[in-house]
Amino acid sequence: MASAEVAVAATKEAKRKAPHAKVAPRVGAITLAAFALPGVMVSATHADSAPEDGVISAKLQGYKDSQPNLDRIKVLSPSLHVLAPIAGAWSVEASLVQDNISGATPRWHTSVTGASRMEDRRVAADVKLTRYFDRAAIGVRYAFSDEHDYRSNAVAVDGRYSSADNNTTWVAGIGASRDNINPVNQIVENERKNVVEGMLGVVQALSKNDLAQFNLTYVRGRGYFNDPYKLVDSRPRTKNQTIGLIRWNHFIESNSTTLRSSYRFYSDSFGVQAHTVALEWVIPLNERFIVTPTTRYYTQRQARFYFNPVYDPEIGEPYPAGYSTHPPTYYSADARLASYGAATLGSKFEWRIDKLWSVDFKYELYQQRSSWRLGGGGSPGLQPFRAQFAQIGFSRRF
């Protein structure tokens, strides 16, 4: 275009003449007002586009827990995860986990001594197929898990739909699982547990820097919920759970970090009620390193049929008091059903080596104590419980 040269020549002159040519640019009031208009920018929260790249990642997770003077379970689980885009609008995800578990089974009440040993191996796999549309995505997932005494099959369908301005995304999901339980002690044979669940949620961009999420999940379970390896354990064959989750992610513009906070409410028909608050701070140190310190607090109210270590005077331990005269229908000494509080401290460190490769390290320290329950009232006679979790992962885009 011949006239372009004219423009360039004129520019040189203008540079000399423009009165404010050296003034650093500012952002004006109109610029800010324009950005406030709805739907003129693609929201950073947009979550529904099909992945462009595939990712394959391998992770090795180590878990170890302990109680005073007793090293308990060690779990080492390698896992493989693949995400592959297919033909633009589709993606398939698959993962495979193998856990090798060894160690002493949990020692619950302090007064029970002598831990039995256990060895186990679990293989789990799941496949998820997702179809992406303009403003929506639908996913179908199948999961399978197998231990020698426990087999589980689950299917789930979830969908999401975003508003035209992408500031709101509605999410819904349903799922069902069928478990077969065949404990080695043959206390029961071919027992089943069937669970169906439904979830509704909404993700809302509150501002350019704030994203909120609310999810409500209802789970209806029927079947065998007992721990077959506990002599004294009898639980209802119905377990319904209600879970509410609120998340708030806030991007702090001044230092380009993100604060992720969440609150989770859990309640079930066993009488267990729990609250979890969690805080994560995603700090990009530079373009390659991201460190994310994490903290979490959990507090739980015990199940109605959980019993404290007060045993029957006639037949003694491990039977609950009154067992010989008026045996209760339901009873359990499983510490997971007790009243307690727990705290987790951890950190994740991610290193993006180049455009294709990244490595992450994660370490978490978990501690559970009955005295840490919010407002007191933790179950008496419960040993403190500690667990450590470490993970190293490699991923590569393709």
Add this chain to the structure above:
Amino acid sequence: MACPCEIRIAGVPISDAQRLAELAISEVRRIESKYSRYRSDSVISQINAAAGKPDAAIALDSETAQLIDFAANLFKSSGGLFDCTSGVLRRAWDFKPHTPQLPDHATLASLLPLVGWQHVDWDGERIALTREGMELDFGGFGKEYAVDRATALLEAAGVKHGLVNLGGDVRVLGPRLNGTPWHIGIRDPRAPEHDGDRCFASIAISQGAIATSGDYERFIEVNGQRYCHILNPHTGWPVSHWRSVSVLGPLCVLAGSLSTIAMLKADQAVTFLESEGVSYLLSDANGRLIRRTLDAARDPTGNADRSVRKKKKKR
């Protein structure tokens, strides 16, 4: 829309491109039918029809409310020069070139009291034009808003290469498929009629938007003097300081409103555009060009203010 409109999409399968283009066009149509003052069922026509009546207040939906807020901001930030009630002055001016005629002063004087954002009752939810005969219109930012909405929809649908052009108000979606920027020609304000598309400059952009206001879109010539359609709301008379103003910015709605305000600002235009931190190309009454390129205009996604901050640190 009464202007040439163009949507270009590259880098997607042809079947998707058709569907995506239709998606963008339907969004443009939606905005046009909602805000056109030529359609009796539009929100704007409803507001105008109620002007001056005792029950003039009309409750607005959130999208309209945000556009009205934006218009209020333009009025304030332009020192009252950008006034979305000034369209009523068109009753005095006839820009049909075969019968060039200046308005008589009495007509103009009778219309000026109907111009003024200060005569609009706007509480954030309900709007009322307090004087009978007042008119509201979204000229200067309505079409540009449609450009932005259509572009954002395409971007959200995954389009990485394309552009939306509604009558010269353009926003691009990333570079061309081969990675090079789009070259947007700036029409020569004095191009002869037989060569109306002649350009006097070309601007390369890979991100953001460009919009141009000029004295050549609609005008009349009386006694050798040009009178264009951009009218000063205080006097009712056309502006004459600039032949054309092109503004590059992250959003089309921004570029469009700033280019119109710059035309109205006359000799204050450069200072004004500098204060908004955008790039521009001005052609003055003698055809001389003033041009300035800033990083901010090339950085629509993140934040114009972030690039500005970086720039400040370097200094």
